[in-house]
Amino acid sequence: MGRVDGKVALITGAAQGLGLADAKVLAREGAKVVMTDIQDAAGEAAAAAIREAGGTASYAHQDVSSEASWQDMVRSIRDEHGRLDVLVNNAGFVQIGDPEQCTLESFQRHNRIMNEGVFLGCKYALPLMSESGGGSIINMSSTASHLGYPIFMAYSAAKGAVRSMSKAVAIHCQMNGYRIRVNSLHPGAIDTPMIDQTTSELGIENKEDLSPVVGLGAPEDVANVVLFLASDESRFVNGTEIIIDNALSIQ
Numbered sequence: 001m002g003r004v005d006g007k008v009a010l011i012t013g014a015a016q017g018l019g020l021a022d023a024k025v026l027a028r029e030g031a032k033v034v035m036t037d038i039q040d041a042a043g044e045a046a047a048a049a050i051r052e053a054g055g056t057a058s059y060a061h062q063d064v065s066s067e068a069s070w071q072d073m074v075r076s077i078r079d080e081h082g083r084l085d086v087l088v089n090n091a092g093f094v095q096i097g098d099p100e101q102c103t104l105e106s107f108q109r110h111n112r113i114m115n116e117g118v119f120l121g122c123k124y125a126l127p128l129m130s131e132s133g134g135g136s137i138i139n140m141s142s143t144a145s146h147l148g149y150p151i152f153m154a155y156s157a158a159k160g161a162v163r164s165m166s167k168a169v170a171i172h173c174q175m176n177g178y179r180i181r182v183n184s185l186h187p188g189a190i191d192t193p194m195i196d197q198t199t200s201e202l203g204i205e206n207k208e209d210l211s212p213v214v215g216l217g218a219p220e221d222v223a224n225v226v227l228f229l230a231s232d233e234s235r236f237v238n239g240t241e242i243i244i245d246n247a248l249s250i251q
């Protein structure tokens, strides 16, 4: 028996990095994984690799900032699976920009993809999840939500919104008897393509230098927490935030 046997899980931004690690771990533990992203070739290949390894996975194009794409995605999951048990609102991106350098366009793009994207995911998942008897929504925030990184100002603002939105949605679900739990995750620096990109944009030669005190986490360090939150083991964990940074933010 897998820890999430038979659950239908939608993971956004799953073509690489943390979303891909989540997909692999949830599929290994018995979930039917629906992976979405805007990088279609990488997403298709990732889903095929999971199927070859014996898992159940499919891939679909989805830009999380598009309301129509959320409506289509939830409709297609309803048609194909008849239920939705887990939503991992993972898709994201980051651009360097302090409060003086950051353009309005960059600020709005962070907001569209991470703040509005998570809002739309929650909004459109709730009806199908509640009809399914409940579920778990896992929203990817960051330590940036608590700490506020000046060179990632727009990113910090969007991740802060994800943190507070998650709590509002959790309470809404409880007040309405939906049996849907909503939690946010707050990783520190985790070794993914996002870190490679950031390191090169900052002109840092060695990516380990981004986190010299506690080192970089591995994508599986986050995926294992996603697995716990997706499973019924976490049935009393709701409306909370889990920091995954090896104690960096309290030093």
Ligand SMILES: NC(=O)c1ccc[n+]([C@@H]2O[C@H](COP(=O)([O-])OP(=O)(O)OC[C@H]3O[C@@H](n4cnc5c(N)ncnc54)[C@H](O)[C@@H]3O)[C@@H](O)[C@H]2O)c1
Residues within 6 Å of the ligand: 012, 013, 014, 015, 016, 017, 018, 019, 036, 037, 038, 039, 062, 063, 064, 065, 090, 091, 092, 093, 113, 140, 141, 142, 143, 186, 187, 188, 189, 190, 191, 192, 193, 194, 195
């Ligand atoms: N890696 C870290 O150190 C770290 C730390 C804290 C939080 N996070 C968060 O975790 C999540 C995953 O990060 P990652 O490190 O795997 O990044 P990544 O860049 O490696 O992967 C992000 C994925 O999201 C996809 N994506 C971007 N815009 C999209 C859109 N509009 N619609 C759909 N998909 C889109 C990308 O194509 C990519 O496949 C992000 O929300 C990120 O902010 C990452």
